[in-house]
Structure formats: C-alpha cells, structure tokens
Amino acid sequence: MHLDHSHDHEAPAALSADAVGPDGTRRALRIGLGGPVGSGKTATVAALCRALRDELSLAVVTNDIYTREDAEFLLRNAVLPPERIQAVETGACPHTAIRDDISANLEAVEDLEHTVGPLDLILVESGGDNLTATFSKGLVDAQIFVIDVAGGDDIPRKGGPGVTTADLLVVNKTDLAPYVGSDLERMARDAQEQRGDLPVAFTSLTAENGVAPVVAWVRDRLADWTARAAA
Numbered sequence: 001m002h003l004d005h006s007h008d009h010e011a012p013a014a015l016s017a018d019a020v021g022p023d024g025t026r027r028a029l030r031i032g033l034g035g036p037v038g039s040g041k042t043a044t045v046a047a048l049c050r051a052l053r054d055e056l057s058l059a060v061v062t063n064d065i066y067t068r069e070d071a072e073f074l075l076r077n078a079v080l081p082p083e084r085i086q087a088v089e090t091g092a093c094p095h096t097a098i099r100d101d102i103s104a105n106l107e108a109v110e111d112l113e114h115t116v117g118p119l120d121l122i123l124v125e126s127g128g129d130n131l132t133a134t135f136s137k138g139l140v141d142a143q144i145f146v147i148d149v150a151g152g153d154d155i156p157r158k159g160g161p162g163v164t165t166a167d168l169l170v171v172n173k174t175d176l177a178p179y180v181g182s183d184l185e186r187m188a189r190d191a192q193e194q195r196g197d198l199p200v201a202f203t204s205l206t207a208e209n210g211v212a213p214v215v216a217w218v219r220d221r222l223a224d225w226t227a228r229a230a231a
Helices: 040-053 069-078 094-100 103-115 161-165 174-180 184-197 212-230
Strands: 029-034 058-066 085-089 121-125 142-148 168-172 200-202
Touching: 029 040, 029 094, 029 212, 040 069, 040 121, 040 142, 040 168, 040 212, 058 069, 058 094, 058 103, 069 085, 085 103, 094 103, 103 121, 121 184, 121 212, 142 161, 142 212, 161 184, 168 184, 168 212, 184 200
Parallel strands: 029 121, 029 142, 058 085, 058 121, 142 168, 168 200
Antiparallel strands: none
C-alpha cells in the first residue's frame, strides 16, 4: 500500500440517506469529520475547502463545546465566505451533538441549505473526541475519521468505532513521523487489519497537495451521490 493513497481495492462508502430532498431536487451530500483533539480535523476541513471551493458549492458546520474556535479559524483563514460557515456550541460531550441529539447540527445544515443553497457538499466537523466518536446516519451520509501520527502509531491497532467503521480513515501529520517515532508502515498494516477493504489515506497538510487523497475520495463520493439522485 502506498502511504499517500487510499487502498488500491477501495470499497465504496455507503451513502446512508436519500439523495433527493422533499422538493424532489438533489440535496447536498453531508460528510462528517471526527477524531481526537489535535488530530487536524479543522486543518483538513480548511484544506478541503481550498481544494474544492472553485468547483463545488459547499458549506461547513463546526462543533465546539463552549466556543466558536474552529469556525473562527476557518473564518480567519478565509477558506469560504462567512455566510457559508456555521458554528454549533454543543455545551456537552461531542458525541451528543453528532450522534445522540443531532437537532442543533441538523438545524445548522438546513439553515445553510436555505440561505446559501443549492449546495453540493456540507462538511460537518465534530468537536474533538476519542476513538469512539461516530456520526448519526440521520446527520451525515458518510464520515471521515482523522487521527495523527503524533498520537502514537498504535492507534490503528487499538481500533474503536471511529477507526474501524468510518468510511475513510485519515492518518494525518505524516511529516512528523521521524520526530515522534511513529512507523507508518506499521500503521498502514494495522489499519488494514482493523478496516478490511475500507480505505485509509495518509496525509501531510504541510506538503503541497497534501490533502489530495482525501479530495479524491470526496469527489468519488459526490459522483456516487449525484448518480444516485439521477437514478
């Protein structure tokens, strides 16, 4: 397996909800991004926005417990116009807002579709959590889980729902591997053992086009989504 690409035999992500909205038109594809604190979720969202904003109509919903920190990061870096970024302050464990009581996030998603739509893609970023974070299928259609090499090269082996079931696992900050003693080949083997045919992408967002494998995966999911709506 090449460390900067997904598995060669990539299984397509399951698209969980109806691609056609109540009015009969294609609704936006919703992709959730979860992962531990500091793994690079917000940086990945920013890189995706920069890579896709000229070809797609997209928007972002961020989740923080008590602040708007992630949304403010995206606004400071001007990755999208301000009206395309919404912040949700969960006031509780991030699990609650993305899996258990998704009402605040659904309201933000629907508000974006109403105010700046029609949209092709909405990225929903979870607050930082642990390896058990997963999104409700009522909120997102596919999910990405982001870990980083600085957290230890044993994370893929430890598993957890985020690592084992996410439609795409992203192993971020590969440029730090020599400095933190992480073995990327070992991480790749362990991830494949945990995930089977589900894809894994290795990224370094400090490198030019470092988010390219994730961009390619998102484009594939959107192509599937568009075809499903047209069927």
